[in-house]
Amino acid sequence: PAITMAGSTDLERIYGQLNSCSERSRGIWFVPGVSGVIPYRQTPRLGSGRASWRLSVKRLLAIIFVLTINSCAHFHDQPLSATKSLDSFESRTLNRTDLNTYMQAHIPAAQWPLQAWDLTSLTLAAFFYHPDLDVARARWAFAKAGVKAAGEPPNPKVTVSPGFNSTTESISRWIVGAAVEIPIVTAGKRGYQLAQAEHLSEAARMYIAAVAWQVRSRVREALLDLYGANETESLLIKRRSIQAQCLELLQQQLDAGEISGLVVNQASIDFHATVVELLDARKRQAEARVELADAIGVPAKALDGIDILFNGFEGLPSTLPKPEVRRRALLNRADVLAALAVYQASQSSLQLEVARQYPDIDIGPGYEYDQGDNKWALGISLTLPVLNQNRGAIAAAEARRTEAAAEFTALQSHILGQIERAVAGLKASMDKARTAEVIAEKLEQKATTMQKMFEAGEVLMLAVAGARLEQNSNALLLLRARIDVQEAMGQLEDAMQSPADLSDWQETVLQSDIDKRGTS
Numbered sequence: 173p174a175i176t177m178a179g180s181t182d183l184e185r186i187y188g189q190l191n192s193c194s195e196r197s198r199g200i201w202f203v204p205g206v207s208g209v210i211p212y213r214q215t216p217r218l219g220s221g222r223a224s225w226r227l228s229v230k231r232l233l234a235i236i237f238v239l240t241i242n243s244c245a246h247f248h249d250q251p252l253s254a255t256k257s258l259d260s261f262e263s264r265t266l267n268r269t270d271l272n273t274y275m276q277a278h279i280p281a282a283q284w285p286l287q288a289w290d291l292t293s294l295t296l297a298a299f300f301y302h303p304d305l306d307v308a309r310a311r312w313a314f315a316k317a318g319v320k321a322a323g324e325p326p327n328p329k330v331t332v333s334p335g336f337n338s339t340t341e342s343i344s345r346w347i348v349g350a351a352v353e354i355p356i357v358t359a360g361k362r363g364y365q366l367a368q369a370e371h372l373s374e375a376a377r378m379y380i381a382a383v384a385w386q387v388r389s390r391v392r393e394a395l396l397d398l399y400g401a402n403e404t405e406s407l408l409i410k411r412r413s414i415q416a417q418c419l420e421l422l423q424q425q426l427d428a429g430e431i432s433g434l435v436v437n438q439a440s441i442d443f444h445a446t447v448v449e450l451l452d453a454r455k456r457q458a459e460a461r462v463e464l465a466d467a468i469g470v471p472a473k474a475l476d477g478i479d480i481l482f483n484g485f486e487g488l489p490s491t492l493p494k495p496e497v498r499r500r501a502l503l504n505r506a507d508v509l510a511a512l513a514v515y516q517a518s519q520s521s522l523q524l525e526v527a528r529q530y531p532d533i534d535i536g537p538g539y540e541y542d543q544g545d546n547k548w549a550l551g552i553s554l555t556l557p558v559l560n561q562n563r564g565a566i567a568a569a570e571a572r573r574t575e576a577a578a579e580f581t582a583l584q585s586h587i588l589g590q591i592e593r594a595v596a597g598l599k600a601s602m603d604k605a606r607t608a609e610v611i612a613e614k615l616e617q618k619a620t621t622m623q624k625m626f627e628a629g630e631v632l633m634l635a636v637a638g639a640r641l642e643q644n645s646n647a648l649l650l651l652r653a654r655i656d657v658q659e660a661m662g663q664l665e666d667a668m669q670s671p672a673d674l675s676d677w678q679e680t681v682l683q684s685d686i687d688k689r690g691t692s
Contacts, residue, residue, distance in 0.1 A: 301469030315376035322369035351538030359527035371517035381506035394464035401457035501668030594664035
């Protein structure tokens with residue numbers, strides 16, 4: 173008979189054999205998982221009930237087989253190619269459509285493509301591209317799969333033991349035994365196992381926020397390096413121009429016999445030293461652009477033609493973060509919350525090991541067809557905790573809980589020291605920068621006075637150029653002091669794992685991650 177189904181040829185063969193075993197009149201079989209119907213013939217029943225019994229067993233086995241096949245997961249090959257991965261990375265830009273969708277979800281008022289990129293927009297681009305976050309997301313997916321596995325109930329077992337008695341002359345020589353073993357998990361073990369997996373999943377989720385902060389920190393650090401290199405280059409260009417003017421004026425005095433050649437020689441040395449510093453600044457500028465691209469997760473060419481803003485780097489912070497903000501960060505850092513989740517997982521692990529002192533129960537109803545006789549049985553089995561009561565595993569779980577608690581305490585202590593050092597460093601850097609600002613004001617007044625005196629004919633142009641050089645040197649010191657302040661602010665934010673003006677950093681990052689996965 174013809175069979176139409178969505179299964180394999182093996183299934184067709186099984187059902188073909190099943191139909192051929194029956195000599196019954198025509199009818200219809202409906203089998204779950206099979207597309208179409210299976211016709212069979214109906215004929216008068218045989219004298220004995222053995223053929224009918226065999227047919228029923230085969231029908232049951234066939235249905236179980238089809239249901240099992242349909243519910244099984246299948247392997248899907250996903251080859252990984254180094255060439256394709258490299259091509260995908262090199263094709264990344266800051267004007268892709270999917271990046272646009274992601275950015276619009278977080279900067280709704282921005283017009284795409286962005287006219288200029290600041291720390292916020294570059295950080296969002298890093299959240300979209302950086303591979304470290306892909307690794308963190310994969311770890312969370314693995315942990316969530318562990319939750320699913322922990323919540324699955326144990327499967328029952330079926331045992332079939334056919335036999336044949338060749339020494340009897342009874343109606344049936346066959347002996348067929350079948351038993352079902354149903355496991356019953358006691359003492360709440362499944363609940364403890366599920367709780368442990370859920371806590372580990374939460375730890376992996378908070379790890380995403382911790383990695384996201386590291387990504388943001390690297391973007392800010394690279395952006396600050398680029399800002400410092402750009403400003404240093406600008407100031408050195410001004411110094412080179414002033415020194416060139418001084419060198420020209422000194423050369424005129426040398427030609428007039430008013431000064432020694434050593435003075436001109438020293439001015440020439442200073443000029444060329446500035447040229448070397450300028451080249452070094454341009455080298456740092458190029459390196460900073462590459463570091464910024466790496467922090468975002470794009471090739472360096474993706475930043476070509478991109479206008480970058482350095483908002484917040486020019487001035488000094490008005491105030492330090494309040495103590496309650498620092499305390500909240502100490503309690504809510506992503507790694508702190510992850511450590512708490514790990515500790516809770518160790519608690520559940522200990523509860524699980526304590527519960528494993530009590531054995532699980534296996535109930536085994538069975539049936540045996542013994543040469544024409546139907547026999548039924550009910551068996552109960554369990555492991556007797558005689559030789560050990562799981563004391564070793566309990567001790568190990570207790571030690572792991574103690575270790576997790578110690579790690580949490582050590583982490584909080586480390587964070588507290590990190591915050592205090594960052595605050596002390598920020599205060600000192602701000603004092604240094606304010607002192608440099610005062611000096612800059614004095615030098616500005618001096619340069620203005622020298623200019624007026626030159627216009628009045630009281631001093632030479634060389635004196636004015638000297639005042640400008642002095643002002644330029646202090647401007648470089650002031651720039652270095654301001655960069656030190658921003659570096660100290662970055663260290664404080666790293667200690668809090670949150671920007672100074674954003675208290676709900678973790679939830680913002682995690683929601684950003686959810687939005688990204690929703691668009692991918």
